[in-house]
Amino acid sequence: MNIGRSVKKLVIRDCANYDKVFNNIKDYCCQEWTKGYRCIFFIKENAKCDYFDRAVLPNNPQIEALYRAEQQAKIEGCELSDQSKKQILEEKSLVAGKIKIHCKKCGKTFMANNLRQQYCDYCKKSIRREKRYLKIKNTP
Numbered sequence: 001m002n003i004g005r006s007v008k009k010l011v012i013r014d015c016a017n018y019d020k021v022f023n024n025i026k027d028y029c030c031q032e033w034t035k036g037y038r039c040i041f042f043i044k045e046n047a048k049c050d051y052f053d054r055a056v057l058p059n060n061p062q063i064e065a066l067y068r069a070e071q072q073a074k075i076e077g078c079e080l081s082d083q084s085k086k087q088i089l090e091e092k093s094l095v096a097g098k099i100k101i102h103c104k105k106c107g108k109t110f111m112a113n114n115l116r117q118q119y120c121d122y123c124k125k126s127i128r129r130e131k132r133y134l135k136i137k138n139t140p
Contacts, residue, residue: 003066003085004045007052010063011041014056062092 011018015029018039022028029039031051040047048071057064065088066080073080101112105123119127 003063003070004041006063007067008041010056010060011039011052014059015039015052016055017051062089065089065092 012020017029017031019028019030020026022037025037027039027042028037030037031049040049041052057067066085069084069088070080099112099115100109101115101117102109103120103123104118105127106120108120110120
């Protein structure tokens, strides 16, 4: 996966400061006052933009993790392998869109799909069994 290409797509789609063409300036950025008002990501590889880091990047956890890992690798003087990129993507895809919640029954922290979920998987199964047992017991 090419991280630079993914970042450029994210800039085009989500960045409020980006405009494809403005006053005959291709890839215009209203935050960038140098280099002919062009977006820094379209000028050089491995660029850094504070607005992009704070406002745009957190919208996509997978690209954010890859971007940050690549920046750290460049600081250390090495490159990310394809295997490490795949591992980061798998980790973030499992967690993307999930929320940490405490189970109401056992108190264990778990990753929930939404805020309405109250119990971890184990407690959810036991509560269903209890309800089923009470329903069978109370029927005449």
